[in-house]
Amino acid sequence: MPFNKDFDDTYHLGIRAACDDVGVYCERVDEQVFDGRILDRIYNQIAHAHTIIADMSGKTPNVYYETGYAHALGKRVIPLARDIADIPFDLKDYPHIVYGNSIIKLKKDLATRLRWAINHPLESFNSVAPHMEFWISGRPVAEGQTVFALQFYDETCRSYRRTVTLDVRNASGATCNGRRFQLSLISKYITSDRALLLPDGRFMNIFPPFPDTFPDAWSSVELSFGIPSGCEHSKYTTIGVDAIFRELTEFGVSEVPLTVMLAEKEQREYATSLEFPTIPKD
Numbered sequence: 001m002p003f004n005k006d007f008d009d010t011y012h013l014g015i016r017a018a019c020d021d022v023g024v025y026c027e028r029v030d031e032q033v034f035d036g037r038i039l040d041r042i043y044n045q046i047a048h049a050h051t052i053i054a055d056m057s058g059k060t061p062n063v064y065y066e067t068g069y070a071h072a073l074g075k076r077v078i079p080l081a082r083d084i085a086d087i088p089f090d091l092k093d094y095p096h097i098v099y100g101n102s103i104i105k106l107k108k109d110l111a112t113r114l115r116w117a118i119n120h121p122l123e124s125f126n127s128v129a130p131h132m133e134f135w136i137s138g139r140p141v142a143e144g145q146t147v148f149a150l151q152f153y154d155e156t157c158r159s160y161r162r163t164v165t166l167d168v169r170n171a172s173g174a175t176c177n178g179r180r181f182q183l184s185l186i187s188k189y190i191t192s193d194r195a196l197l198l199p200d201g202r203f204m205n206i207f208p209p210f211p212d213t214f215p216d217a218w219s220s221v222e223l224s225f226g227i228p229s230g231c232e233h234s235k236y237t238t239i240g241v242d243a244i245f246r247e248l249t250e251f252g253v254s255e256v257p258l259t260v261m262l263a264e265k266e267q268r269e270y271a272t273s274l275e276f277p278t279i280p281k282d
Contacts, residue, residue: 001055112252
């Protein structure tokens with residue numbers, strides 16, 4: 001990680017705090033007292049470390065170089081960054097932590113990976129949860145994103161159907177076992193025959209498992225859902241409803257808040273060119 005004061009909280013309250021919680025020793029080379037060149041010291045510390053935590057934030061060349069050295073030695077590396085754009089192309093297929101401005105998220109996600117690393121010393125991170133990209137109706141799942149569910153009249157059933165299509169891309173270099181993921185859409189405004197009622201009144205709608213997916217390949221699954229009794233239909237087509245996309249793996253839980261809107265087929269196909277009003281939701 002860059003050695004400047006902007007990252008002191010990231011290191012002390014995020015990275016080191018996560019290591020303390022898990023019970024592993026963590027040290028940064030600038031905290032040590034030693035003779036000789038700092039680069040030689042870094043090489044020595046990497047060679048003797050069990051796991052390397054590499055913060056790519058700021059695209060620091062030294063960090064890229066030292067991460068490559070760690071990989072050359074066969075070390076287990078946990079890459080992380082404030083912004084996904086800071087992860088270099090050659091490392092995008094490794095499971096990484098993108099924490100934005102949230103040190104709380106960094107600490108939680110890093111502690112989860114460290115615990116898994118301790119309990120599975122011979123397995124690689126990629127074998128459990130390779131880097132996956134999730135898209136709903138042609139839009140990437142991202143915080144604050146508006147995604148579109150399809151609404152249409154089913155002549156066979158003589159009723160309206162509503163579906164969410166989830167596309168999954170394996171952005172890693174290893175085949176992904178879809179059974180190691182549980183993906184769901186959580187909302188008090190969406191329910192389905194694959195829904196679990198949570199204690200807070202929301203429904204956790206679990207997507208069907210996606211099949212094993214080869215590197216750089218796509219898979220697709222569909223979730224049919226309904227509108228819970230008492231909900232105003234117009235809200236779904238005008239301002240959308242709050243939902244959370246939830247990804248559960250052996251590493252733990254990752255949640256992304258987003259908005260779901262209902263659209264007819266033609267609307268959804270051209271959704272990227274439409275502008276919808278941003279009206280505060282309750």
